[in-house]
Amino acid sequence: MASLQVNNVIKRFGDVEVLKGIDIDAQDGEFLVLVGPSGCGKSTLLNMIAGLDSITDGEVLIDGKVVNAVHPKDRDIAMVFQSYALYPNMTVEKNMAFGMEMRKIPKAERDKAVMSVAKLLQIEELLKRKPGQLSGGQRQRVAMGRALVRDPKIFLFDEPLSNLDAKLRVEMRTEIKKLHRRLGTTIVYVTHDQIEAMTLATRIAVMKDGILQQFATPQEIYDRPANVFVAGFMGSPPMNLIPAKIAKNGDGLSVEIATADERTLRLKLNGTGKGLSAHVGSDVLLGLRPEAITDLESSDSGGDIQEVECSVEVTEPTGPDMLAVLLLGGIEVVSRMRSSANVHMGEMTKFAVNMSKAVFFDTETEERI
Amino acid sequence: MSSHIDRPAATRGGVLGWLQIHLPKIVLSPTLAITGVFVYGFIIWTTYLSFTKSRMFPVTKWEGISPHVKLWANPVWEKALENLAIFGILYIGIATVVGLILAVMLDQRIRQEGVIRTIYLYPMALSFIVTGTVWKWMLNPGLGLEKLMHDFGWASFKFDWIVNSDMAIYTVVIAGVWQSSGFVMAMFLAGLRAVDDEIIKAASIDGASQPIIYWKVIFPLMRPIFLSSFVVLSHLAIKSYDLVIALTGGGPGYSTALPATFMYSQTFTRNHIDIGSASAVMMLITVAAIMVPYLYSELKAQKGVRQ
Ligand SMILES: Nc1ncnc2c1ncn2[C@@H]1O[C@H](COP(=O)(O)OP(=O)(O)OP(=O)(O)O)[C@@H](O)[C@H]1O
Ligand SMILES: [Mg+2]
Numbered sequence: 001m002a003s004l005q006v007n008n009v010i011k012r013f014g015d016v017e018v019l020k021g022i023d024i025d026a027q028d029g030e031f032l033v034l035v036g037p038s039g040c041g042k043s044t045l046l047n048m049i050a051g052l053d054s055i056t057d058g059e060v061l062i063d064g065k066v067v068n069a070v071h072p073k074d075r076d077i078a079m080v081f082q083s084y085a086l087y088p089n090m091t092v093e094k095n096m097a098f099g100m101e102m103r104k105i106p107k108a109e110r111d112k113a114v115m116s117v118a119k120l121l122q123i124e125e126l127l128k129r130k131p132g133q134l135s136g137g138q139r140q141r142v143a144m145g146r147a148l149v150r151d152p153k154i155f156l157f158d159e160p161l162s163n164l165d166a167k168l169r170v171e172m173r174t175e176i177k178k179l180h181r182r183l184g185t186t187i188v189y190v191t192h193d194q195i196e197a198m199t200l201a202t203r204i205a206v207m208k209d210g211i212l213q214q215f216a217t218p219q220e221i222y223d224r225p226a227n228v229f230v231a232g233f234m235g236s237p238p239m240n241l242i243p244a245k246i247a248k249n250g251d252g253l254s255v256e257i258a259t260a261d262e263r264t265l266r267l268k269l270n271g272t273g274k275g276l277s278a279h280v281g282s283d284v285l286l287g288l289r290p291e292a293i294t295d296l297e298s299s300d301s302g303g304d305i306q307e308v309e310c311s312v313e314v315t316e317p318t319g320p321d322m323l324a325v326l327l328l329g330g331i332e333v334v335s336r337m338r339s340s341a342n343v344h345m346g347e348m349t350k351f352a353v354n355m356s357k358a359v360f361f362d363t364e365t366e367e368r369i
Numbered sequence: 370m371s372s373h374i375d376r377p378a379a380t381r382g383g384v385l386g387w388l389q390i391h392l393p394k395i396v397l398s399p400t401l402a403i404t405g406v407f408v409y410g411f412i413i414w415t416t417y418l419s420f421t422k423s424r425m426f427p428v429t430k431w432e433g434i435s436p437h438v439k440l441w442a443n444p445v446w447e448k449a450l451e452n453l454a455i456f457g458i459l460y461i462g463i464a465t466v467v468g469l470i471l472a473v474m475l476d477q478r479i480r481q482e483g484v485i486r487t488i489y490l491y492p493m494a495l496s497f498i499v500t501g502t503v504w505k506w507m508l509n510p511g512l513g514l515e516k517l518m519h520d521f522g523w524a525s526f527k528f529d530w531i532v533n534s535d536m537a538i539y540t541v542v543i544a545g546v547w548q549s550s551g552f553v554m555a556m557f558l559a560g561l562r563a564v565d566d567e568i569i570k571a572a573s574i575d576g577a578s579q580p581i582i583y584w585k586v587i588f589p590l591m592r593p594i595f596l597s598s599f600v601v602l603s604h605l606a607i608k609s610y611d612l613v614i615a616l617t618g619g620g621p622g623y624s625t626a627l628p629a630t631f632m633y634s635q636t637f638t639r640n641h642i643d644i645g646s647a648s649a650v651m652m653l654i655t656v657a658a659i660m661v662p663y664l665y666s667e668l669k670a671q672k673g674v675r676q
Contacts, residue, residue, distance in 0.1 A: 052570050073576035085567035089589035098585075099575035146571075 002063040002076075002153035002186055003028045004049065009058035011044055011210075018044050020210040021058070026188070026203070031180050034190045035197040036207035037233070042190040043082075045207075046156050049188060051075050062153060073102075078147035079156040082163070084139045086131040086146070093127040096146045113149045121145050137168045148179075157189040161196065173199060194234045198222065206230050222289075224359060228366040231287050231359070237323065240293070240333040241361070244286040246279045253277065255286055255360075257329035265329055267355055270304045275369055276360060284369065285361040290323065292357040293335035295343055299352030306355055311348050326351065412653065419646035427642055436643035446648065449626040452538050456627065457606040459542045460549070464602055465595070467546060468553025473583060475554070476561045486558070489551035497548065501615025504544040505531070508616075534624035537617050541609075541625055544616055549605065553598050560594040561587065600663050604656050628652050 004026040011019040019041045026032040034042045047053040049060055051072035059066050067075055078099075086095050096117065097110045105113075118124045121141045131139055140160060147155055160176075161169045177200055180187055191197055197204050198218045206213040206221065206229075214226035225231035231239040245256045249268060253276055257265040269276065276284075292300075299305050310326040310333075317323075322339045325332050335351065343349055360369040422432040440446055471489060475482055492500065507513035508531040518526035530536035564587055572582045610629035617625040619634070628648055636645030 047570075050570075050574060052573065072570075072574045077574065079571065079574050081567040081571060083565055083567050085565060085571040087568060087572070087586050089586075089592075098572070098577075102576035102581070146575075 003061075004030075004032070004154060004186060004188065005059075005061040005064075006045070006049070007059040007061070009045070009048060009060065010056045011041070011048060011053070012056045018210050019048075022207075022210075022212050024205055024212070024215060026186060029184045029186055031177075031187045031189065031200055031202045033197040033201035033204045034188065034207060035192060035194060035204055035233075036213075038192060040207045041210040042192070042207060043158055046079075046158050046188060046190050049154075050077055050079055050156055076153040077156055078150045078152040078154075080143045080147050080158065080160045082159040084131075084143040084160075084163075086139060086142060088131050091128055091130055092123065092134070092142050092145075095131070095142060096149050099146070099150050114145075117145045117148045120148070136164055137172070140164060140172060144176075144179075148183075151185075153186065155185055155187045157187065159190055159192070162191070162193070169196075176200065194236065198234070204234075206233060208233075223357070224368065225287070226368055228285065228361050231361070235289060237290055237334045237336075239359075240288045240290065240328075242286040242288065242329060242331060242333060243363070244284055244329075246276050246282060246284055246360075248280055253280065255284075255358075257286070260327070260330045265308060267306050267308070267353065268304075269355065269358075279360075279362075279369060283363045285363055285366075287359040287361060288333070288353065289357060290334045290336035292354040293326070293328070293333065294337040294352050294354075295341040296350055296352050298338050298341060300354045300357075303354045303356035305352050307350050308353055309348055309350050312343055312345055315343060315345050415646045415649050418642055419650050421643055423642035423646070425640040425642070432643065436647045440644050440647040440651070443644070445623050445626055446628075446631055448623055449628045449631040452625060452627055453607065455538050456541055456545070456609065457603065459539070460545045460606050461599060461602045463542065463546045464549045464553050465598060467550040468598070469557050469591075471550065471554040472557035472561055475558055486555070489554055491551070492548045493552040495548065497609075497612040498615045500544050500548045501612045504540065504547070505616050508540050508543075531617060532621060534621045537621060537625045541613055541616055545606075545609070545612060548612075549602060553602070556594050556598050557591060560591050564590055596663065596666075600659060603659050607652055607656050 004024070006022055006024040009019055009022045010017065022041075022045060024032070034045060036042055044053065048055050051067065051070060055068050059068060061067065062075060062077075086092075087098065090098065093114055096114045100110045100113065114127070115124070118127055121144060123138065123141050123145060126134060126138055126142065131142065134142065140163070143160065157176075161172050164172060173196060176189075180200075189196075189200060201218050203215065203217055204221050205215045206226075208229055214221055214230050216224075216226075221230060221234055225234060225239065228241060231241065242257055245258075246269075247254055247256050247266075249266070253269045255267050255269060257267070259265055294300075296307065308328065310328050312324055312326055313332060314325040315322055316325075317339055320339065321336055322341055322343070324335050324337070324341075324343055326335055327333075337343070361367065362369055417429075418427055419436050420432060420434065421428055421436075422430050475486060479485070508528070510516070510527075510529045510532065515526060515528045518528075531540045568586060569582060572586045577585065608629055609627050610633065613619055613625055613627050613630055619626045619630045628651065632645050632648040632652065635641045635648065
């Protein structure tokens with residue numbers, strides 16, 4: 001178990017700057033998830049934490065000690081790779097014991113460690129098989145097993161579930177979470193799946209183009225995304241972003257949304273409007289999660305609920321709930337409500353908007369206000 | 370109308386349609402016939418001749434196994450087999466090891482890799498006759514290496530293997546290895562490059578040093594390449610004819626005779642078509658003994674993949 005710090009880490013391949021100054025600080029026992037679109041530098045950062053790639057500038061600290069020059073094998077980390085990277089010529093047992101063999105741990109001890117991890121992951125009957133004779137899910141378990149037998153300070157996972165089918169992925173996600181609760185070891189987990197990130201993490205680092213966009217708890221990232229990119233990337237369907245204007249409304253503020261027929265739709269800002277007085281008269285993006293727009297009956301009980309009338313373009317029942325595409329102002333927004341909601345395609349209906357969940361972004365900088 | 374649409378397209382135009390169906394067979398049949406006659410036909414013919422009384426000309430009179438008995442009693446044949454054993458083992462072994470070492474060194478992503486790789490591969494583009502001739506000059510005490518050293522003033526330098534009947538077979542090994550190791554290198558390099566990067570990363574996190582990663586993780590993955598390079602090299606070794614003829618002419622005496630040179634001289638210069646044929650059959654059996662299990666395992670592997 002250990003803490004992990006990444007201080008202003010920069011990575012260049014030739015002239016290309018792939019990581020542009022990343023700062024991350026994970027406590028002991030934390031489940032840190034790195035998430036971002038393909039090519040944003042997640043694997044590169046993970047490789048640098050592991051020591052598999054040199055650091056151009058900045059520092060990586062494990063347990064408070066700078067490890068920039070420490071060889072991967074001496075960092076006391078274990079890694080699970082996206083391709084699993086099992087040794088094809090060795091049996092499962094040998095695969096799992098290889099790291100200990102290299103560290104000259106006696107055979108009896110090795111066997112014991114392999115057996116206990118195999119029991120934990122329920123792969124005892126696979127021990128004598130070669131990786132080629134395993135299914136994808138079994139390989140994934142073995143790859144985890146190989147990391148677990150080492151009992152390292154930090155686990156690094158590089159998209160360990162991306163090669164599994166949807167059902168198995170959900171199962172393994174739960175297993176990994178259980179495992180973390182049981183072992184309490186610090187984990188750094190790379191994924192580009194935002195649901196995995198939300199469900200697993202104690203804290204999420206959202207990256208884009210080698211820049212850290214936001215580093216916060218899942219709830220914080222969901223409720224108060226740092227910028228338009230995070231708002232769009234985390235959450236499915238993504239947050240609705242509605243062009244609007246802040247205006248003075250008596251003592252308080254309100255947000256005005258232009259509709260298609262040149263009217264304006266006005267929503268009062270009661271509690272939420274505090275930081276916005278400086279933006280009166282300027283254009284902003286109003287961010288609303290789909291579940292902050294519902295039919296009137298199922299509106300949130302607390303919070304600042306306001307009514308708007310919208311036309312329903314499309315309804316999409318998903319089973320547990322219903323998504324509806326509404327025309328709010330000039331643009332289409334997605335709302336999420338109970339599947340029994342009394343909402344029909346093509347009708348004008350009143351909807352409840354929970355304005356205490358609203359966030360605002362500057363149109364120019366795309367940062368949250 | 371509808372029945373017209375149902376008809377397969379190929380049967381539409383009379384002659385054209387017929388051609389469309391039968392053209393592949395027509396194109397392939399001459400090659401098939403030629404291969405049938407000149408490869409398999411002559412294998413059977415040669416095998417038959419090895420049981421006849423053929424001397425200068427092939428005759429069909431049955432003689433039984435006596436040519437084979439004579440073959441095995443011939444001291445030159447015995448020497449040829451001994452040479453084949455020495456040459457085969459050393460040539461295959463050294464070319465494999467040298468090729469592997471070169472491949473591992475090139476795999477370190479050194480600069481100018483393309484140029485170096487091409488340089489090593491060039492010998493394979495030469496014919497064995499050229500290789501043999503070049504090495505004959507280089508190893509000739511009066512012309513090549515030994516003379517060069519003498520000219521440099523190293524008067525005691527001596528390297529006369531090519532004219533020494535005990536050592537001459539090793540010069541054939543040297544020339545053969547020079548010619549083939551670049552090819553082996555190219556095969557191994559392709560194999561090394563195909564190894565998943567993440568496996569190597571995993572091994573290095575597991576604490577394996579670079580040599581151990583090669584030895585325990587990467588080389589075992591090269592098994593199919595070891596096998597194919599063994600098959601290629603071994604049949605080159607067994608068929609070896611031109612290299613020996615150009616380099617030593619089978620001499621001094623018959624000290625560098627190989628089964629192929631033996632077969633040629635018996636058949637075409639010593640008027641013993643029967644013994645020549647018998648030796649050719651022996652070579653075929655040896656090659657088959659290596660190739661058949663290989664092809665069998667390949668086919669089995671392919672079937673396994675398809676399942
Ligand atoms: N060895 C290299 N040389 C040059 N550029 C590289 C190298 N390795 C990675 N890159 C570049 O660095 C960027 C980040 O790559 P990285 O593998 O970290 O992405 P990622 O976030 O893990 O993406 P994915 O989700 O697809 O795995 C990419 O644009 C990639 O092209
Ligand atoms: Mg990656």
